[in-house]
Amino acid sequence: EIVLTQSPGTLSLSPGERATLSCRASQSVSSTYLAWYQQKPGQAPRLLIYGASSRATGIPDRFSGSGSGTDFTLTISRLEPEDFAVYYCQQYGSSQTFGQGTKVEIK
Amino acid sequence: EVQLLESGGGLVQPGGSLRLSCAASGFTFSSYAMSWVRQAPGKGLEWVSGISGSGGSTYYADSMKGRFTISRDNSKNALYLQMNSLRAEDTAVYYCAKAVWVRGVIGYFDYWGQGTLVTVSS
Numbered sequence: 382e383i384v385l386t387q388s389p390g391t392l393s394l395s396p397g398e399r400a401t402l403s404c405r406a407s408q409s410v411s412s413t414y415l416a417w418y419q420q421k422p423g424q425a426p427r428l429l430i431y432g433a434s435s436r437a438t439g440i441p442d443r444f445s446g447s448g449s450g451t452d453f454t455l456t457i458s459r460l461e462p463e464d465f466a467v468y469y470c471q472q473y474g475s476s477q478t479f480g481q482g483t484k485v486e487i488k
Numbered sequence: 489e490v491q492l493l494e495s496g497g498g499l500v501q502p503g504g505s506l507r508l509s510c511a512a513s514g515f516t517f518s519s520y521a522m523s524w525v526r527q528a529p530g531k532g533l534e535w536v537s538g539i540s541g542s543g544g545s546t547y548y549a550d551s552m553k554g555r556f557t558i559s560r561d562n563s564k565n566a567l568y569l570q571m572n573s574l575r576a577e578d579t580a581v582y583y584c585a586k587a588v589w590v591r592g593v594i595g596y597f598d599y600w601g602q603g604t605l606v607t608v609s610s
Contacts, residue, residue, distance in 0.1 A: 382550075416596035418533075425583055425600035426525075426533065432590075437598060469533055473595045476549070477523075477535035 383408055383472050385480035393488040400457040402483045404470035409450050414474030417446055417455045420482075421466045429468075430455065460485070490514040490599040492584045497604030504574050504608070510567040510584030510601060518542070518562040521587040521594045524569045526580035527603070534580075537569065538587060538594040547594060574608045581605050 384407040394400055404415070412433035418426040428437040430446035433453060443458040457464055465487050470480040496508040508524070523538040537558040538547040546558050557570040567584055582604050585597035 413590065414593075414595070418597075420533075425602055426597075427600070428596060428598050431588070431596045431598075471533075471596065473590065473593060476547070477538070477594065479533040479535065481532045 383410060383475050383478050385470050385472060385478055387468075387470060387480035387483045389483060390481075391484045391486060393486050394460055395488045396460050396462055398460050400455075400460055400464070400485055402455040402457075402468055402485070404448075404453040404455070404480050406451045406453070406472060410453075410472045411474050412449045412453075414472055415446075415448070415453050416471045416473065417444075418469045418471065419464075419466045420469065426469065457485075462487075490586060492586065492599060492601035494582065494584050494601045494604035497582065497606045499607045499609065500574055501610050502575060502608055505570070505572045506574065506606060508569040508571070508582055508584075508604060508606070512565045512567065512584075512586070515586070517560075517565040521589050522560060522567045523585045523587050523594060523597060524558065524567075525583045525585055525597065525600075526578075526606075527583070528577075528580040531580075536582070539567070540594075541589075571606070574606075576608050579606060579608045 388403045415433040417430040420426040434446045467482045491513045493511045524536040539558045555573045559568045584601040586599040588595045
């Protein structure tokens with residue numbers, strides 16, 4: 382099973398700052414098979430990024446994804462108030478696994 | 489507009505069974521793979537099971553194999569999860585999700601329902 386490890390566990394930032402979230406895989410994942418989701422309290426997850434770098438429909442361009450092999454990154458260029466949430470990465474190249482999540486909180 | 493509405497959750501005793509349903513609308517249901525993903529209270533996401541658009545192929549997380557059965561009725565635009573031999577650790581919100589097929593595998597999930605809570609406790 383491919384294990385995804387996200388870091389940091391919690392990111393404390395102010396609105397307008399840049400957020401950089403990491404997702405590291407225990408073995409190589411094709412970039413085709415890596416996605417990112419956002420989840421707010423009491424809500425279902427929302428797809429942000431698929432194929433490591435493709436934005437889902439309706440996702441603002443302040444969200445971007447990058448990476449390959451075992452290291453992937455989600456970047457939020459300038460945090461808006463609505464971006465404070467938990468973010469999960471997912472690999473779907475070898476069965477399905479999710480990372481444990483990174484919480485982006487207001488500093 | 490894509491809508492996914494789960495139902496069937498509730499309180500069940502350890503060892504018991506429960507059948508979850510997901511009513512889908514707003515897209516051609518039979519053309520898309522579907523999955524169940526769960527989230528224990530205060531925890532992260534865990535993929536449970538997936539099924540192809542035709543229903544001919546099914547997939548399970550190892551910890552759920554033999555206890556859970558996924559199925560669908562394309563005539564009713566409905567997805568199901570039959571859960572048997574339930575354990576306390578199966579307590580979670582269960583989400584129904586529309587999947588995108590990627591190069592022959594169930595890929596990412598572009599739409600999610602609001603979830604249904606399953607509590608396994610005596």
